[in-house]
Amino acid sequence: MNTKLLPLIAVLSAVSFTAQADGHNNTNAYVTDSYGNIVVDSYGACTRSINWTAETAIASCETTDVVANTATETVTEEVTTSEAVVATNNDIKDNGLRGYAIDTDGDVVRDSWGACVRTIEWTPETEIARCEGKEEVVVVEEIIIVEPVVVVAPVVAPVVAPTPAVAPAKPAPIPTVATFRGFFDTNSAILKHSAHEELDTYAKFMKAQPNSKVKITGHTDSRGEASYNQLLSEKRADAVKAYLVNKGISANRMIASGEGESNPTADNNTREGRAHNRRVDVELVK
Numbered sequence: 001m002n003t004k005l006l007p008l009i010a011v012l013s014a015v016s017f018t019a020q021a022d023g024h025n026n027t028n029a030y031v032t033d034s035y036g037n038i039v040v041d042s043y044g045a046c047t048r049s050i051n052w053t054a055e056t057a058i059a060s061c062e063t064t065d066v067v068a069n070t071a072t073e074t075v076t077e078e079v080t081t082s083e084a085v086v087a088t089n090n091d092i093k094d095n096g097l098r099g100y101a102i103d104t105d106g107d108v109v110r111d112s113w114g115a116c117v118r119t120i121e122w123t124p125e126t127e128i129a130r131c132e133g134k135e136e137v138v139v140v141e142e143i144i145i146v147e148p149v150v151v152v153a154p155v156v157a158p159v160v161a162p163t164p165a166v167a168p169a170k171p172a173p174i175p176t177v178a179t180f181r182g183f184f185d186t187n188s189a190i191l192k193h194s195a196h197e198e199l200d201t202y203a204k205f206m207k208a209q210p211n212s213k214v215k216i217t218g219h220t221d222s223r224g225e226a227s228y229n230q231l232l233s234e235k236r237a238d239a240v241k242a243y244l245v246n247k248g249i250s251a252n253r254m255i256a257s258g259e260g261e262s263n264p265t266a267d268n269n270t271r272e273g274r275a276h277n278r279r280v281d282v283e284l285v286k
Contacts, residue, residue: 029056031101031109034118039101039109047117050104092116092130099126174205177283179265180240184278187224189235191243199240202282203247215283216240218258221274226260233258240280255285 030038031047038061039047046061091107094100099122101109108131109117116131129136183195191199206212218237220229237256245251261268266276 029053030058030061031103031117032119033101033111034120034122036120039111039117041112047101047103047109050102092128095126095128097121097126099123100128100131170208174202174284177281178202179279179281181276181279183240183280184236186278187232189232189239191239195240196243199243200247203244203249206244206249206253211286212284213253213255213286215285216254216256217281217283218256219263219277219279219281220261221277222261222264222268223274226262230258230260233260236280240282 028049029052031049033039038058041047046058091105094102094106094108098119101117101119103109108128111117116128180195180198183191185192202214206214216237218233218235218240220233220236222229234257237258241251241254241256244254261277264273264277265279267273268277
């Protein structure tokens, strides 16, 4: 708690001089209150306006010994710091609406209690919030930031030309009647590996020509019993047919039979002739 002594002489002087200045409200050289009286500060001095000149001065306002021969009684007043007279660095700037008395610096004039001094033009519309004990309304300008719109061009898919259809390769032509020799060893109905490549050509042709049919006939040389040779020739024809079935050709498109030693094409008395007679004939019938 701070204690401040206010000289009663200053207060009495201010009141007294206000009464003395009451008759001078016809000049604008001094600040006047809403009653037309010249405003005096806490030291009893008249508050000059910005229009003050030496020619417009009032003699009683400019007397330096205004407070002479006044009572010297002092009054002790206990006040808190927040109740003290407003500091000089807490000036209130005028709003330009002429509702308050202003000094030569453009600040609102305060009375000895720190209150703003109103003029006769004061209205609620011209008031200053701080002068009237109200909170100041701070107007914050809203800044709207408009972000640029990025326009993305549509992605156009490249036009891809259709791949031309590739016609399936035509199978190699096959003879109407083909004779295959060397497919089997003596007394054997097991196909040699060397026979596969030639029979694959028939398998490809028959796949490309689904309506084609073949006749397969087996043959032997003359050595051995005729009945044995007949059975061996049939087994050799069946071996060729089984290979083509394994390649995806339907069995009902092939006819397999054997003629034994009955239809030789070379001399069975020679080694070369007998090898020539061990054969399989494949005939395209459709």
